Amino acid sequence: MNKSIDKNILMRNLPSIDKLLQSSIAVDSININGHNQTAILIRNTLSALRDDVLNDRIKTVEELELEKILLRFEQQLKQYENKKLQKTINATGVILHTNLGRAPLSRYVTRAALETIENYSNLEFDIETGKRGSRHDYLRDILCRLTGAEDAVVVNNNAAAVLLILSTFAKNKEVIVSRGELVEIGGSFRVPSVMEQSGSKLVEVGTTNKTHAYDYENAITDDTALLMKIHTSNFKIMGFTQSLEIKQIKEIGEKYNIPVVEDIGSGVLIDLRKLNMPYEPTVQDSINQGADIVSFSGDKLLGGPQAGIIVGKREYIQKIKKNQLLRALRIDKVMISLLYHTLLEYDKFELPYNSIPILDMMSKPIDELKLKAQGLYNVLLEDINFNGIAEVTINETKAQVGGGSLPNEYIDSYAVCLKPLKISVAKLEEDLRKGKYHIISRIQNDMLILDVRTLFEDDFEKISAALKQILL
CATH class of the missing domain: 3.40.640.10 (Type I PLP-dependent aspartate aminotransferase-like (Major domain))
Incomplete structure (x- = not known):
């Protein structure tokens, strides 16, 4: 068993900012976010590690191995990326979603x-x-x-x-x-x-x-x-x-x-x-x-x-x-x-x-939405073997106009629904939301709902890739 050692020794085991900047993950970040922002994120990572040492949350040198520190930096990087203004995939069924920018432009x-x-x-x-x-x-x-x-x-x-x-x-x-x-x-x-x-x-x-x-x-x-x-x-x-x-x-x-x-x-x-x-x-x-x-x-x-x-x-x-x-x-x-x-x-x-995308979404006939849901379902089944990891079904659901418009008006829709068997549905929702493509869904009856009324068909492959990474 690793024994806790003197905090000063632990502090001396922390790498320099310059050393971390030479790592491949930092180099990739520099190409995307610039040198200054990457250095700030590394500095924040090291500051959090020092705080962990001082408060006895880190007690061994093994916890400060370079790979583990880079994992902490990667977490910092993901949090930073998630705070950027960027594209999301709206699978909520709320057409004018105020938090997702309301009307998408064509x-x-x-x-x-x-x-x-x-x-x-x-x-x-x-x-x-x-x-x-x-x-x-x-x-x-x-x-x-x-x-x-x-x-x-x-x-x-x-x-x-x-x-x-x-x-x-x-x-x-x-x-x-x-x-x-x-x-x-x-x-x-x-x-x-x-x-x-x-x-x-x-x-x-x-x-x-x-x-x-x-x-x-x-x-x-x-x-x-x-x-x-x-x-x-x-x-x-x-x-x-x-x-x-x-x-x-x-x-x-x-x-x-x-x-x-x-x-x-x-x-x-x-x-x-x-x-x-x-x-x-x-x-x-x-x-x-x-x-x-x-x-x-x-x-x-x-x-x-x-x-x-x-x-x-x-x-x-x-x-x-x-x-x-x-x-x-x-x-x-x-x-x-x-x-x-x-x-x-x-x-x-x-x-x-x-x-005008919202008019298309609002006017889409229910039989076309059923076919659209079948299309997403087929893409998922082609890419992922769901046996033992999730139950996947196509169900009728209700969408909304949203955006402070037409209150209490629900529109018939279809959704691909997933019930994960190895992780909680809340965890699946969180991972989709925080993942590469920022897929925003909803949870209903302990199932993850992907309402196709607000999805673009271009998003199907991205949804499949995200689910594959999370579930497999």
């Missing part, structure tokens, strides 16, 4: 945008006149065609869009909102907090479950700047409820000469019933019902990059464009290009399934 859109991004462009240059142009014009023109609005402007997210609208029209003034629409979105961002930040005063009307026209009218004062409707896209109030449609609020707005704003949230540009999904109000519906200003997100049901899109009547959008806050909230050429090419797909096709 390769066509990214390639078309790249042509502009990696070169000089006419971002703020008018080719016809040879003079300065506006970055807002490209998105304005196509958004007006798609929504029927008179004008448009885009900022970096929908919270910024709401902040900009309130700052423009309601600073030190009142904004009337139904109490049942005071939503909280991800990251604890709340509508009342955004209003407070803008300098406007929130006036709540009605109750949580019922708001009437007279509630709005009774709250109107000389300080009322806006009537605001907020679409509750991330929750539903069921049962004994009543709320006003935007056209009803518009009637009140016209009566008292007060602009009407709708934050529609998810930003739907097509009737989702065409995808066999529940009805969700579209931007066009809001414009047609008379909303003066409408704001919505770019990276939810629209299927594009993160953006806060504002459309509406020209007189109001022009005032928004003159707000100095716009410059702080504007989007850059990368987001403009990605959003522009996403919107072009809506302009070209009534239902752009092929070029």
